[in-house]
Amino acid sequence: QVQLVESGGGLVQAGGSLRLSCVASGRNFNINAVAWYRQVSGKERERVAAIPRDGKIYYLDSVKGRFTISRDNAKNTVFLQMDRLRPDDTAVYYCNVEGFQMNLPTTRLTDFNSWGQGTQVTVSS
Numbered sequence: 001q002v003q004l005v006e007s008g009g010g011l012v013q014a015g016g017s018l019r020l021s022c023v024a025s026g027r028n029f030n031i032n033a034v035a036w037y038r039q040v041s042g043k044e045r046e047r048v049a050a051i052p053r054d055g056k057i058y059y060l061d062s063v064k065g066r067f068t069i070s071r072d073n074a075k076n077t078v079f080l081q082m083d084r085l086r087p088d089d090t091a092v093y094y095c096n097v098e099g100f101q102m103n104l105p106t107t108r109l110t111d112f113n114s115w116g117q118g119t120q121v122t123v124s125s
Contacts, residue, residue: 002101009121028103028104051078
């Protein structure tokens with residue numbers, strides 16, 4: 001299993017910035033795609049930003065020009081830089097990582113899709 005640990009959420013005033021981090025850990029795995037989602041209580045989870053396997057970065061329209069997704073492959077870490085935050089960005093943010101893992105000693109490859117525990121981002125007006 002590949003586990004994700006998120007950090008970086010918190011309380012910030014409108015117009016401020018936060019940087020979310022998501023570290024993946026496990027054995028013998030490769031990451032194909034990464035994404036950040038967010039969810040407000042009572043609403044569906046929505047995809048905010050993603051770097052899919054083909055590398056074509058996706059952003060939710062409402063965050064374009066304000067959020068930046070990036071990854072550090074050497075450290076198995078995904079980032080979400082959030083600038084010019086607005087009150088409607090308030091949500092629990094989740095990291096999602098897809099890839100494959102080699103199971104030893106068989107060397108069989110299995111796909112995985114892991115979620116972080118979520119980190120609260122609150123933007124005050």
